[in-house]
Amino acid sequence: MNERVSLKDMLSIMAVALVSFSGIMAETAMNVTFPVLAEEFHTALNDIQWVTTAYLLAVTVMMTTSAYLVKRYSSRSLWLASIFIFILGTLICGLAPNVAFLLLGRILEGIAAGIAMPLIFNIVVATVPYTKVGTWMGLAAMVISLAPSFGPTYGGALVDTLGWRSIFFILLLAPLTSLLVGWKTVGEIKRPSLNKSFDLLAFVLLAICLTASLLLVNQLENGAVNWTWLSVALITLIAFIWRGLTSVQSFLNxxxxxxxxxxxxxxxxxxxxxxxxxxxxxxxxxxxxxxxxxxxxxxxxxxxxxxxxxxxxxxxxxxxxxxxxxxxxxxxxxxxxxxxxxxxxxxxxxxxxxxxxxxxxxxxxxxxxxxxxxxxxxxxxxxxxxxxxxxxxxxxxxxxxxxxxxxxxxxxxxxxxxxxxxxxxxxxxxxxxxxxxxxxxxxxxxxxxxxxx
Missing domain, CATH: 1.20.1250.20 (MFS general substrate transporter like domains)
Known part of the structure; x- marks a missing residue:
């Protein structure tokens, strides 16, 4: 058995990790821009915080589909989709004339990161020999872990010099680098073919449950439980579990x-x-x-x-x-x-x-x-x-x-x-x-x- 990790596999892991790095970098960099955005768009600070909440929600919901996507589509197709969705979302953010467009762009960036982040670890366990999988899981995690370290400093420096929009335009270098590194290295991973269709109902139930749960958690900051969101979260969770255990379609095991x-x-x-x-x-x-x-x-x-x-x-x-x-x-x-x-x-x-x-x-x-x-x-x-x-x-x-x-x-x-x-x-x-x-x-x-x- 070959215990070495090929250069091609190394570069493919790096290429996919760059997309995840970009998404987290954008998320942490935006945390220092809230006062500036609130002033520019004449919006309350609480409303501006949805720039981060919407991103996290999009990432979380998209991650739930990763098991199906990896079984149904090639790693290369998913990687390319994450890059182009991220580039589109980043351009919308950089050119956003109001908060609504900024939220749209952040949601697209979240969808891209939600595809890319699980994909890295799927590629690692599929291509790296078992005796080295710990090292490479660590390397993949390292790339993602560096983004929160640099994000606030990167965002703060640009807000003070080139303006908040430059955060997005300069960040485009990361997905473009990913394209260059991965174009000839990110290939197909051999997986058993999946004949089942996507369980859309299970996905919608889980998406509603996660959304309601995050809204419930955000409401707790006011010191009160929102019983409507709690009820929605519990009902959709129970319905999702029932659907997941009885459905013949594919979503999460x-x-x-x-x-x-x-x-x-x-x-x-x-x-x-x-x-x-x-x-x-x-x-x-x-x-x-x-x-x-x-x-x-x-x-x-x-x-x-x-x-x-x-x-x-x-x-x-x-x-x-x-x-x-x-x-x-x-x-x-x-x-x-x-x-x-x-x-x-x-x-x-x-x-x-x-x-x-x-x-x-x-x-x-x-x-x-x-x-x-x-x-x-x-x-x-x-x-x-x-x-x-x-x-x-x-x-x-x-x-x-x-x-x-x-x-x-x-x-x-x-x-x-x-x-x-x-x-x-x-x-x-x-x-x-x-x-x-x-x-x-x-x-x-x-x-x-x-x-x-």
Whole structure:
């Protein structure tokens, strides 16, 4: 068996990753433009925030279709579709005369990223030898992880110099580079033919459920539960589950949720995203409001950890390839737990430098465990189920990331900046202990299944 990854496969992974990088870069860069956009379009700041919410929703909904798309269409067709949709959406954003067109462009960018992000990991598990899949999952994750690091700095610099529209026009270089790199390298992946038709009803039910859930979560920031959105979310979720278990058409394989081994890793992956994005919102606010640091230092506080974590991710993947999932999962979650426990205990006595240091250690532990959990969750499944596993993992991550941000904002709004940080990190400690239990459950189930074979 050939254990080497060919240059062609390397370049194809890089080409698809560039599209995902572009989408996340645009999303994080726009977060610094809200006051400027509100003034230019004479719109309330709450309405402008839909520029990000609409994008996240489009990504999340589109990711649910990735399992079907990967089985039905070639990787090359999906890659090209994601590029051209992204370019179209980016041009609409850059030329937008009002908020409605800007939202349309952001939704198109979200659709493109929702196609490309799961596609990267599908290409990795389909083309990379099993003994190197951890390293390459880490490399793919690294490319995506770098975008949030650079996005705010990139957006802030351009807003102050060339104007907010330049964010989109300059960003077009990424999909164009992807075309150059991938034109002769992104090819077909051999997969069994799919004869089933797309289950449109299941897709619509899940899309409504996710939309209602995000709207419900956004409403929680006002301190009240919107019972209409809650009812819609619950009814459509129940209808979606019923449809998924009874339909003969193809959408998502919900029977993966009956596999203890898969769910035991899926929940930690989602919780890691929930906690990280929650802290990413809370820490800069804490620094500015409680410690009275400048906006620059508040934003910079997360950059060293994010950059180091991104560059270490491929090494964590290699660690997984050599040692398997047990050591990186337990070691990573131990580091992760100790850091959030430390922040919870000393939240009233922290200063800028300790926060930067703690966040670096936090990201090291989080990325070590998260990368191993994501690799094992997908790589453990049969070939026919890898695409479904990827779609479920990516979709739940996006949703839990949005939930973490909202919970962080809600705790700070209700409890104050310092208490909000303390309450969120104590919640993180409880969740980290739950993750230990789930990881242990994963290995017990793995041993049981291995003994049965």
């Amino acid at each position: 919900l029977r993966l949720f009956t596999k203890v081994k898969f769910v035991s890793l899926l929940i930690p992956i989602a919780l890691y995203m929930f906690i990280m994005l929650g802290l990413n919102l809370i820490i800069p606010t804490y620094l500015q409001t409680f410690l009275h640091t400048s906006s620059f230092w508040a934003g910079f506080s997360l950059l060293p950890g994010t950059l180091l974590g991104a560059f270490l991710t491929p090494l964590f993947g290699r660690f997984y390839d050599f040692k398997g999932p047990k050591l990186p999962l337990y070691l990573g979650n131990t580091i992760f737990t100790l850091v959030v426990l430390g922040i919870a205990i000393w939240s009233r006595h922290l200063s800028l430098i300790p926060i930067i240091g703690l966040y670096i250690i936090f990201i090291i532990g989080r990325n070590m465990a998260y990368t191993s959990a994501q690799t094992a969750a997908i790589a453990d499944e049969d070939e026919l189920e890898k695409a479904d596993a990827t779609a479920i993992v990516q979709t739940l991550q996006m949703f839990m990331g949005a939930l973490g941000t909202t919970v962080g904002a809600l705790l700070q709004a209700k409890s104050g900046v310092v208490n909000g940080l303390q309450h969120f990190t104590w919640l993180a400690v409880i969740l980290a202990i739950l993750i230990f239990a789930l990881i242990t459950g994963y290995f017990f189930e793995k041993i049981a299944l291995d003994n049965n074979h």
